[in-house]
Amino acid sequence: MRVNSARPIIGASLLMFVLVACGDATSDGGRVPVVATTTQVGSIAAEIGGDAIELTVLLEPGIEAHDFEISPADGAAIERADLILKSGAGLETWLDDAIVTIGGEDRVRDLSEGIELRTSADGEVDPHYWMSAPNAILMVEHAREALSQAAPSAADGIGERADVLIGRLEAADGEIRAMIDGIPADRRKVVTDHDALGYFIDEYGLEFLGSVFPSLDVTADPSARDIEELVSLIRENDVPAIFSESAVNPQLAEAVAAETGATLSDETLYTDSLGPPGSGADTLDGMLLHNARVIHDGLLGP
DSSP states (O other): OEEOOOOOOOOHHHHHHHHHHHTTOOOGGGOEEEEEOSHHHHHHHHHHHGGGEEEEESSOTTOOSTTOOOOHHHHHHHHHOSEEEEOOTTOOHHHHHHHHHHOOGGGEEETTTTOOOOBOTTSOBOOOGGGSHHHHHHHHHHHHHHHHHHSGGGHHHHHHHHHHHHHHHHHHHHHHHHHHHTSOGGGOEEEEEESOOHHHHHHHTOEEEEEEEOSSSSSSOOOHHHHHHHHHHHHHTTOOEEBOBTTSOTHHHHHHHHHHOOEEOSSOBOSSSOOOTTSSOSSHHHHHHHHHHHHHHHHHOO
8 A cells, every 4th residue: 555645735737747747657567546535445445455456545644634735646646546435525625626627536436425424513514424333334335336346357355355344343333332331321421622523422322512622623723712611511511531632732632631620531532534553543443442442441530
């Protein structure tokens, strides 16, 4: 799997130069060239595509997906790909803009198709649907179909590997439900630094009390009044822990924890991104289990 790290903004004229220069590129060893946008999508593609695909993942672990900028190398990979897998649900507007310039919209497969999407109080679509294991399974099923169509000679192997991943996600779903069932009902109130756990909270019977950044991304700073209201809610509900996420600067969450006496969890949650290799959260099922364990231990308290 190749992951691009250069991140300069790509202009339209430079993009067209890249496309002309790379238009005759072919995949290595006859493998199908595939682009995956996020680490979640990339993990699925890598696991079930195997040696049948030449995979480029645009985002690296820890990178915030909402404001990502496509580099020239990314543009070249997108142009030459036979298949582009995206998370969808409005997350990758930067990809949609690039496809307008590059063309080939029919190569894009949206893995959020058919998923019931949440909306925030202001009507904004929540794109973090992979935080529910049943939704993650739908992602795998969509990817299996798209990859099998792109590499029909490898369809049997793709299907078998997809079944294995789905089996792991089903097992993770059961483990998560058992963990959350072990938390007393009055201690299931969750506070995070970023409103990205909605699908997980709805799926597994938790209650979202609030977040330090009161939005679906972290581009908008909270007001002093927002912070005061959150501090009051934490105190009133005797919330034992605040959870920080890997792609968010924890400084403000640390201040809220100090003000309220709540504990800021030592381990971060993975939401916008999977964990780095070796973290145990570098697959969909691993990420979900990691988050469940961190939340379980934090809400139960010392």
